[in-house]
Amino acid sequence: MTFGARALIRLGALKHNLAVIRQAAPGSKVMAVVKANAYGHGLVPVARHLDDADSFAVARVPEAMQLRAAGIEKPIVLLSGALTGAELAEALPQQFELVVHCHEQVALLDAAAAGATTVWLKFDTGMNRLGFDPAEASGLIARLQACDRVREIRLMSHLASADAVGGAVTRDQLDEFRTLVSGFDGSV
Numbered sequence: 001m002t003f004g005a006r007a008l009i010r011l012g013a014l015k016h017n018l019a020v021i022r023q024a025a026p027g028s029k030v031m032a033v034v035k036a037n038a039y040g041h042g043l044v045p046v047a048r049h050l051d052d053a054d055s056f057a058v059a060r061v062p063e064a065m066q067l068r069a070a071g072i073e074k075p076i077v078l079l080s081g082a083l084t085g086a087e088l089a090e091a092l093p094q095q096f097e098l099v100v101h102c103h104e105q106v107a108l109l110d111a112a113a114a115g116a117t118t119v120w121l122k123f124d125t126g127m128n129r130l131g132f133d134p135a136e137a138s139g140l141i142a143r144l145q146a147c148d149r150v151r152e153i154r155l156m157s158h159l160a161s162a163d164a165v166g167g168a169v170t171r172d173q174l175d176e177f178r179t180l181v182s183g184f185d186g187s188v
Helices: 011-024 035-040 043-049 061-069 085-094 103-111 134-145 168-181
Strands: 031-033 055-058 076-078 097-100 117-122 150-156
Touching: 011 043, 035 043, 043 061, 055 061, 061 076, 061 085, 085 103, 097 103, 103 134, 117 134, 134 150, 134 168, 150 168
Parallel strands: 031 055, 055 076, 076 097, 097 117, 117 150
Antiparallel strands: none
């Protein structure tokens, strides 16, 4: 006899949810976050079923490698970025896109010998977990624009209360992010 919680996932429901998101944000690209084994629901089966997603996001290099080994060719974003030179050396040839949230990751990119990728530069607009202070934006963007390992720069943040769309915290974070991205075109 087994005890404990069980989750029964209907993959068709996930596909339906993706369609609802696309309908709510027409013309937008949708990234399916499948980190942590698709939140315990099976990394590869979920990614294969969400083949309509524009890209996938995972936490670390091993998850991304598992998707590539399964034949997933869509863009894959590493939400933790590369934390060591060895991880970066593994990520760049695979064209994994990297979230950069600390100065050490910028230094790793500067020191890398070869390869280039898209960088998602993460700013802390109120989550207070990971990301750069928005006051550092212009200097960081200039540094990454000068880095040979950076093909494209995208800006991102993490909402602290994403389910409270109309709440003051979310509104303040979105206002700060809008100011941050104002005039930014992603060029390098």
